[in-house]
Amino acid sequence: MMPLMASIPCWALRLLAVIAVVCTIALGGVHNLGDNDFDDFVADLPEQALLLVDFYKPGCRHCQRLNPVLDYLEAEWEKEEPDDSKRWFKLAKVDIEKNPRLKTVFGIAKLPDLRFVRAGRWGTYQGGRLIEDIKEFKERMALVPLRFVDADALTGLARSSEAVFVLSANEDADPSTVAPGVLLAATLSQHEATFCTTSPEVLASLGLGVSGVSPALVKVVAGQGGRLLQPAAYKTERGTQGVNDDSATVSVAAASSWSVLSWVERERFGLVSDLSPDNFMRLGSLGRLMVLGVFDPKHEATRSFRKVFGDVASDMGVRHSERLMFGTVNRVTMPGFMETFNVYEGHPQVIVMDIASDEFYTLENMRMEVGEMEAFLIDVLAGFIPARVPSTNSARYAMKIWWLVQKGGAWSFLLLIPVVALVWVFCDTPQREEARAALREVRKTERDGALRRKNQ
Structure with missing residues (x-):
């Protein structure tokens, strides 16, 4: 075979390679997209599908090395499943010289640039450019199967995690069929949240669950003494899916992964979160009052204060999860709070902030005790404590400017x-x-x- 290959002229081998690539594209191959059809192609993707897009330029040497890799993978996966509509992992190419709009939209600078999209969420591929690297990426992005657990396993998960999101469905039910949005949401947030599935009977035996709704998605946490609590269940927005009551729990059978992810993100921060310039404004925009425990790590009362604050959050955060969000603020890493909210030097303080209205509530000389803090929060929710305006014109703008200063140096x-x-x-x-x-x-x-x- 080798002598035969050696006898073939170099130009003939190149011609055969070109013909092979052309035939691959003609018979299917990697999708070549442009300014006119890119948006429609992405919009028509099934929700569970993942599209890996190669932004390239014909004259780029690194792009030329990547092209045969993608063509080889496409040919291999086409042999495994000839029907492109049934494949969840898809490849596409975009020539940025012929499609300047897409180059501008995605801010393409270095080539080749690989981006991927799934369920409307875009990301940048950071792996290698070899065949094995992209295969490994595909395996890593495959749908994560939801583990079916019994009562003991669910209790163990809840005690070892901040929160567990449980799909209530029969044991023989396939999550990809009964709740595909939940399965995809679990895959996309597998490094941030814990998901599992169990039967309605198991939840009922633990005093949990949603009657009359199947399949349902509930949040389970471990309360004091290890007892499991269910502070929330998946709900729709007001007026969607025929539900007029914004407090109604609904089935997740037709829920999109985007709505499930939004609900999970809100509920993940039901207990105490460490606030920073990166997540302060994002968490504050979730529509709940932010109960802020401001402390100085060097102060002698900080340890006892954080314990008391955590106890209050584990109680009030569960009972009022839709209205309150708890977070701690380190005055050393977020010094803007001292001037904006008149935080006293060295003393822990509790501030309730409403990002939407730029108002806050606080109680001077409050004893750092569970009963005192809970009474203060109940009075805030009942409207018995008047709102105050930060010393600056707007807490929201002050935090944004301070965040820019922190980021920009x-x-x-x-x-x-x-x-x-x-x-x-x-x-x-x-x-x-x-x-x-x-x-x-x-x-x-x-x-x-x-x-x-x-x-x-």
Whole structure:
């Protein structure tokens, strides 16, 4: 075989390679997409499908090395499943020279650039460019099977996790059939949340579950003493799927992975979260009051304060999960709170903040005890404590500016200089107005004097 290959001219081998690639594309192959058909192709993808897109340029040498890898994989997977509509992992290419709109939309700079999309969520492929690397990526992104658990296993999961999201369905039910949105949501958030499935009878034996709804998705946590609690169940938004009551629990049979993921993200932060510039505004926009435990790690009362705050969160956070979200704020890593909310130096403090209205609630000289904190929160929910406005004009804008400063470092200060200069120039103050009035009087006097001298 080798002597035969050696006797074939080099140009003939290249021609055969070109013909093979052309035939592969003609018979199916990697999808070649452009500005006109890209959006429709992505929109028509099944929710569980994953599309890996190669943004390339014909003259790019690295792109030329990747092309045969993708063609080989496409040919191999086409042999396994000839029907492209039945394959969940798909490949596509976009020539950025012919499709400048897509290049601009995705901000393509370095080539080749591999992006992937699943259930409307885009990501950047960070792995290698070899055949084995992309195969490994495909295996890693395959749907994660939901583990069916009994009462003992569910109890163990809840005690070892912050929260467990349980699909209530019969043991012989296939999650990919009865609740495909939940299965895909579990796959997309497998590193952030714990999912499993169990029967309605198991949940009922633990005092949990939703009667009359199947399949249902519930959140299970371990309360004090290890007893399992169910603080929430999947609900639709008001007026969707024929449900007019926004507190009604509904079946997840037709729920999309996007709605399930949104619900899971809200419920994951039902207990205490460590707040930072990265997640503060995102968590605050979930529509719940933020109960903030502000502390100084060097203060002697911090340890006892955090324990009391955690006990309050485990109780109030479960009973009022739809209205309250608990988080801790380290004054060292988030110093903007000191000035914005008048946090006293060195002392732990509890602040209830409403991001939507830029208002907050606090109680000075509050004893750091469970009963005192819970009474304060109940009074806030009942409207007995008046809201206060931060010392700055807007807590939301103050946090955003502070977040930019934290992220941008010295560059953010350079960007703020022209803003401050514009404010200084165009914003009137009484002193500046008096100075301008005096200057106008001087100029008027000089002008009148000049006119008199001219007339003389």
